[in-house]
Amino acid sequence: MPPVNSDGAGPSSGEDGSAAAAKKRNRPKYHRFTQQELQACKPILIPQTVILVLVFVGLIFIPIGLACIAASNKVVELVDRYDTKCVPRNMLRNKVAYIQNSSIDKTCTRVFKVPKDMKKPIYIYYQLDKFYQNHRRYVKSLNDIQLRNPKKVANTQYCSPEATANGRPIVPCGLIAWSLFNDTYSFTRGHGNETLRVNKDGISWKSERNRRFGKNVYPKNFQNGTLIGGGQLNPSKPLSEQEDLIVWMRIAALPTFRKLYGRIDMDLQAGDRVEVTMQNNYNSYSFNGKKSLVLSTAGWLGGKNAFLGRAYAIVGLACFLLALLLALLYFVFPMREEHLSLHYIPARLVR
Template sequence: MGTWIDPYLSCFQYALKDRQALQALQDWFIWTFPSPGTKMPPVNSNAAGPSSTQDGPAATTKNRNKPQYHPFTQQELPACKPILTLPIAIAVIASVGIIFILIGLGCISSSNKVVEVSDRYETACIPKNMHNNAVAYIQNPSEDKSCTRVLKVPKDMKKPIYIYYQLDRLYQNHRRYARSRSIRQLSDPKMARDTRICKPEASADGSPIVPCGLVAWSLFNDTYSFSRGNETLAVNKRGISWRSDRNRLFGKHVYPRNFQSSGLIGGGTLDPSKPLSEQEDLMVWMRTAALPRFRKLYGRIDQVDLRAGDVVEVTVMNNYNTYSFGGGKAVVLSTAGALGGKSSFLGRAYLAGGAASLCVALLLTLLWLLGPAPVEPSLRPERR
């Protein structure tokens, strides 16, 4: 009708089901808020009852354009609307708590089945006369950096036995450190000069470094060899990286170039005859850790089991410099459970959540039993 109230009427059309009531409401708005040039509709005194005033072609056209009624389009399908009462809420919260506790106990049980033995060696592998000058010792290439550590197996360890190295106080999640790499350079041999975010380890003597950046430059380079009595334990270093890294991230035709050729050596070296897709130690290292204490997979012992009481000798080449920033190093032997390595954090988190849920359920139960909510007199059922 060209009035300012039309948007409001269009909204009411979806809410009102009675067309006669809608017509009466529309007439009231037009009479109350008329606009210039608007023809006033006749007053329909039978608006609340059956309408029989519309006759002729106009009524026929209007009925013809009337949309077909269906409960689905009018959102009038029957629906179930459960009412959340206090007993139901208590039962749901208590059930969640019991489920969480069961999951937590399962996680802790799986973690306890994992056998793990570790040894910190950053101090033990430094000569006593060099304890006060460990940085000079580790940076001197003429010093013998090999040392032997002894690990005693506490329980039977079934193969495969995973070997990890653990580092402390090394912040791989630092923004500048984590960004110092070129993803395109790692996968495409044509992008060798894409080193703009790799500084200061971007080039050497004007030639690009492949792989560039601080992450690759600081590659962990301690080595371990294991023996049990006169038996040498072979370490399998294949398959320790992610399959997606081997197949996609690190190219099969990208080879190391000018790596660790600058004046300052940060860590390990790479074999220039092997493509990056075969340098799995590098792939594992470049998966940066989120916390300053982390473990990374070094290899696996696939061929033998270790028995309780076995003594394993570890020959360590202590090459990696953690002494300049006060870091620590450790070698870890571990089996794997259904949820991975030995960690009780997940189980404790579930137990804490389950205990909190049960406490809330108990509190609600006490409130329900000891202090029921008062009922309004008007809402109480009448006694007959």
């Protein structure tokens, strides 16, 4: 065999050494974690374990659900829809003209009879239906910097179409503030003998009063345009103290929502006659919306809502039913030991 010519073509030994060294340097350091060689738990759930787990979940969830339902049932709630009942009969076919006519008295009186004892505090809510506060253009129509910074009150960016009126900036600007709810309620017990005072202090979140709305920002040029939207604001009070506005500007996610109007710090007894004198000012008729007044107590879960309790109870019952089904299947088709093994004999290849 002839000797190999060292001067011939091909990579040199020096090049091979440098390539091997570079490859060695790029190789990650060996570790059991990077090589996935750590010990791992690979449990095989046998039917008995699954059945016990489902029964345990059912035993936990069903009592929780029943407790939530019981707490919701203890809450006393009165709901009265008044948007159509407060319209004169001769204008039921033209509700928009009724609400837009400022010469018509909008005073309306409703009477409640308390079905159960209501312990203080009694929360007053107004409920609106078919009002889409989550609409994209509506949500964007405000300026948060203007709300909290007195030096930026002229900044009306993003507030269109309610940015300026008569050539001057609106404070607070935007459609959200412009559409402020302006129905009012006053309450008496008996036949007008005892006035139930409505406390409106602290109905908003403290974080909103302290951070979102400025203590030195006052309403200016508000509702002075050609088209009046909703309620008025007190120009002598800063925005951080106008709690009706603060509550209204917390955007609702759904078209049916409730917002806190105030609270009554007195107990009401079963059978009490409560008379409500309201001003039906808010125009919900243009979009076929509904308005309701809600009086409600509160429990340890909040207001009256049985959804959470029902969800827990249904999940618990479903777990019990699945456990029963698996138990029947286990007794009818018992598992053998080879079913629990991870090692299966491969089938022979059929030629």
